[in-house]
Amino acid sequence: MSRTYHIVTFGCQMNERDSETIAGMLEEMGYEYCPDFKAADVCVLNTCSVREHADKRFFGVLGQLKNPHEQDPGRIVCVCGCMMQQQVHIDTLKAKYPWVDIVFGTHNIADFPRMFRNAAEEHQKITEVWKDAGPIAEGLPAKREYPFKAFVSIMQGCNNFCTYCIVPYTRGRERSRAPEAVLAEIEGLAASGCREIMLLGQNVNSYAGVCGEDGCDRFGIAPGQKVTFPQLLRRIDCIDGIERVRFMTSHPKDLSDDLVQCFADLKHLCKQIHLPVQAGSDRVLKEMNRHYDSAHYLELIRKLRAACPEIAISTDIIVGFPGETEEDFQATVDLVEKVRYDSAFTFIYSVRKGTPAEKMPDQVPEEIKHQRFDRLLEVIHRIQEEKSAEYQDAVLPVLVEGFSKTDPNVLTGRTESNKTVDFTVRAPEGAEAGCNSAAACAEALIGQIIPVKIVKAQTFSLYGEAELQ
Ligand code: 5AD
Numbered sequence: 001m002s003r004t005y006h007i008v009t010f011g012c013q014m015n016e017r018d019s020e021t022i023a024g025m026l027e028e029m030g031y032e033y034c035p036d037f038k039a040a041d042v043c044v045l046n047t048c049s050v051r052e053h054a055d056k057r058f059f060g061v062l063g064q065l066k067n068p069h070e071q072d073p074g075r076i077v078c079v080c081g082c083m084m085q086q087q088v089h090i091d092t093l094k095a096k097y098p099w100v101d102i103v104f105g106t107h108n109i110a111d112f113p114r115m116f117r118n119a120a121e122e123h124q125k126i127t128e129v130w131k132d133a134g135p136i137a138e139g140l141p142a143k144r145e146y147p148f149k150a151f152v153s154i155m156q157g158c159n160n161f162c163t164y165c166i167v168p169y170t171r172g173r174e175r176s177r178a179p180e181a182v183l184a185e186i187e188g189l190a191a192s193g194c195r196e197i198m199l200l201g202q203n204v205n206s207y208a209g210v211c212g213e214d215g216c217d218r219f220g221i222a223p224g225q226k227v228t229f230p231q232l233l234r235r236i237d238c239i240d241g242i243e244r245v246r247f248m249t250s251h252p253k254d255l256s257d258d259l260v261q262c263f264a265d266l267k268h269l270c271k272q273i274h275l276p277v278q279a280g281s282d283r284v285l286k287e288m289n290r291h292y293d294s295a296h297y298l299e300l301i302r303k304l305r306a307a308c309p310e311i312a313i314s315t316d317i318i319v320g321f322p323g324e325t326e327e328d329f330q331a332t333v334d335l336v337e338k339v340r341y342d343s344a345f346t347f348i349y350s351v352r353k354g355t356p357a358e359k360m361p362d363q364v365p366e367e368i369k370h371q372r373f374d375r376l377l378e379v380i381h382r383i384q385e386e387k388s389a390e391y392q393d394a395v396l397p398v399l400v401e402g403f404s405k406t407d408p409n410v411l412t413g414r415t416e417s418n419k420t421v422d423f424t425v426r427a428p429e430g431a432e433a434g435c436n437s438a439a440a441c442a443e444a445l446i447g448q449i450i451p452v453k454i455v456k457a458q459t460f461s462l463y464g465e466a467e468l469q
């Protein structure tokens with residue numbers, strides 16, 4: 001009987017991408033995916049430390065495993081990710097969950113197979129966390145969720161030290177992958193049928209990949225040449241088969257005119273950008289160490305919309321940063337009203353140990369943070385509802401991802417602006433389109449980009465109908 005694994009991933013797309021690598025490694029070692037984390041022979045928990053909520057959820061899930069070796073001495077529990085880059089969490093694990101077999105960090109994922117074999121074959125308990133990051137490892141396996149869309153990491157780490165954020169301490173300094181490695185990976189994905197890629201990095205705008213000694217004739221990159229993010233995008237746009245390119249995340253201080261121009265010029269770049277603003281008050285932005293003010297941010301929005309009028313814009317906003325006054329909060333609401341986001345992720349400020357904001361005076365009381373959060377959400381949702389209504393009756397290209405989890409007669413996919421659309425398909429008369437039932441016709445659409453007419457546009461969801469040709 002084959003041995004099985006399950007990975008529980010907390011946090012952002014970077015962690016999801018790392019989990020794909022770990023899954024790829026486990027499959028190369030002969031393990032098969034098991035949907036139930038409590039039943040799998042190998043359980044990996046990939047942690048996030050960006051907010052306290054994620055810490056708590058991790059300990060909640062870990063607790064559910066109880067003492068896994070009592071039921072099966074061969075089971076292996078691994079914990080990795082951002083939380084493990086902080087000694088305090090390793091100490092808690094050792095004290096309260098001594099049965100965890102392998103602990104590793106964000107910088108030594110490439111070494112996971114070796115650690116795993118030692119734990120599995122020699123029953124060793126292993127804790128290996130590197131303080132500093134080495135060069136980015138290339139050529140690692142990956143088990144991706146979909147064959148038709150993929151995450152491609154282009155850089156790791158962050159140099160920005162926003163005063164509330166733990167990421168620069170857990171993911172280290174910025175390192176960019178070599179451009180030819182990124183482009184070769186995307187070419188490989190395209191050759192295997194991938195249509196959409198999401199380029200990942202904490203701040204993709206400061207990508208600065210350097211080509212290796214051999215250069216890369218195919219993409220016109222000279223040996224040792226430095227490639228900027230817009231230059232990388234322009235080359236990706238020429239790769240046959242890739243129809244949609246997205247990226248996240250962008251820091252407003254590094255969004256260049258050259259990148260704005262890409263939205264006007266590039267055929268496959270989706271008309272969509274995630275541009276975290278974090279706050280609308282210039283005083284708070286300064287305290288956050290964001291290196292821009294609200295006027296600069298609004299000017300970027302103006303430029304983006306001038307280059308690409310249909311662009312969908314989303315953002316991240318933190319409510320209740322230390323010292324935030326009612327006036328500061330109102331400035332955030334005003335900025336939201338001016339920008340009119342298609343969607344926004346709002347977060348209640350969460351104190352992170354070791355960050356400069358932890359020591360700032362005037363922490364905002366929980367009750368006020370929650371009140372402001374609710375008020376902001378109301379504004380965001382009202383605008384979102386108005387913007388969503390603009391999609392009513394539009395026919396939009398949708399990349400079909402699969403059947404809806406709640407209704408097997410409904411397909412689900414994503415628009416260019418990355419909105420989810422649930423839709424039904426009308427099978428052709430007599431079902432002569434190479435498939436012999438409505439379900440088979442629908443199944444054949446998965447992975448394709450097809451036109452879908454939006455028949456019901458709601459605040460958080462779009463419903464549509466597609467007609468088969
Ligand atoms: N508290 C609340 N939100 C935070 N974020 C990062 N650190 C914190 C924190 N300490 C948010 C930021 C970031 C997003 C990924 O998480 O908005 O853009």
Ligand code: SF4
Nearest residue numbers: 158160161162165167
């Ligand atoms: Fe954190 Fe700021 Fe870096 Fe984003 S840019 S990961 S918010 S420090």
